Each structure stands twice: as C-alpha cells, then as structure tokens.
Amino acid sequence: MSLELTTIEQSELESLETIINKNVGAFYKVGCALAKIRDSRLYRETYSTFEDYCKDRWDMSHQHADRLIGSSNVIENVTPVGVKPANERQTRPLTKLKPEQQQEAWEKVVKTAPEGKITARYVSKVVSEIKKDTTIKGVKKNEAKAMSINKNELIDEEVKQTFNAFYYEIQRAKMEKWKNTSKEAALYLVELTKDLIEIT
Numbered sequence: 001m002s003l004e005l006t007t008i009e010q011s012e013l014e015s016l017e018t019i020i021n022k023n024v025g026a027f028y029k030v031g032c033a034l035a036k037i038r039d040s041r042l043y044r045e046t047y048s049t050f051e052d053y054c055k056d057r058w059d060m061s062h063q064h065a066d067r068l069i070g071s072s073n074v075i076e077n078v079t080p081v082g083v084k085p086a087n088e089r090q091t092r093p094l095t096k097l098k099p100e101q102q103q104e105a106w107e108k109v110v111k112t113a114p115e116g117k118i119t120a121r122y123v124s125k126v127v128s129e130i131k132k133d134t135t136i137k138g139v140k141k142n143e144a145k146a147m148s149i150n151k152n153e154l155i156d157e158e159v160k161q162t163f164n165a166f167y168y169e170i171q172r173a174k175m176e177k178w179k180n181t182s183k184e185a186a187l188y189l190v191e192l193t194k195d196l197i198e199i200t
Helices: 007-022 027-039 050-058 062-081 088-096 099-112 120-147 157-175 183-198
Strands: none
Touching: 007 027, 027 050, 027 062, 050 062, 062 088, 062 099, 088 099, 088 120, 099 120, 120 157, 157 183
16 A cells, blocks of 8 residues: 655655666765665655565565665764775665764774775674674673572682583674574573473
8 A cells, every 4th residue: 555755755755766877886875865765765666675675666675775784884983983984885785883882883894994095894803803792792791690699698719600501602602693593593592591491
C-alpha cells in the first residue's frame, strides 16, 4: 500500500535522487542521500520497503546501501581529524567501531600510514589493533570484577582463570564476527554452565 508524499517531500526525493544519479561514485553524498530517503521513508509512495526501492530504483542491494550509509556516517565522525577518507573502501573497516573509536582509529591511520599512503588494508590493520585492545581492556575489567567478589564468597583460583579464559575466547569470537564459534553456540555453553551450577 503506497502512502502519498507531500509536495515538499516529493521535491526533496527528486533532489536527493539527483544527487545519487550525479554522484554514484561519490560515496559520501550518495550515502547521505540514501540515509535521508530511508529515514524519512521517502520511498513509500512507490515502494513498500527501502530494500525494494534500492533494488528496483538503483539496482543496489540493501547491504550495499547500508555500507554507503555507514561510510557517510564515518566521514561525519572523522571530519574533525581534517584529512578525510578518499574512498568507501577506506571507511568500511571503520564502520565496525563505535563513533568515538572511529575518530581515534582514523587519527592513528593518518599519523602512522607508511610513507603517508593510506590504504584500506592499513585502515583494517589499525581497526583490528583497536578492537584487540578493546577486548583486552574488557577482559581485564571483567577480571577486576571477578576479583572483587565479596570476600565471604568462595572462588577457586582455577575457576577464576577458567572463566577469564572463556570470557576472552568469547570476546575474540565476537571480534571475528562469530566465524569459528557461533553466537548461538556461545550462548548454549553459557546456559549449560548455568544449568550445571543450578543443579545442587
């Protein structure tokens, strides 16, 4: 069921689509235009979903549209650094980080790129380092929480070490997008552990 656009919305849609037509290679402007069309549901008069709009109007997958939107968000987040990513490939790894981490990662990329040449591969390397650091900090924070268990509670040193190792592995699996251990399997193991504890 289509929902009519107001005259202003119709004009805005035409303006945004003109940006997409003229700038298919300019990922930032295209991403911003797509985000506005998606968020304001300007596709609704002709299409029932944003996915259908992207596919039929632009022969673009929903995933690619999301990548362009994510990349345009990255550009906005790293603008204070001064130097902006030159292409969508350079922004793609940064979309895996939180907005505040994106700026930190990009600053590091700009300052440390070999011979000043920024490549998508180097951006990925820096992002991986930051994600690894975040995981290690998370594990240490959790270790501190485990150590702060009420002194009246008993906890064996081996149990603490085992938990910390398990926690680290789950963080690693999460960082690797659940490639080798699925999220479902990790949750199942947690449930099994919980069941074991409750059987007394």
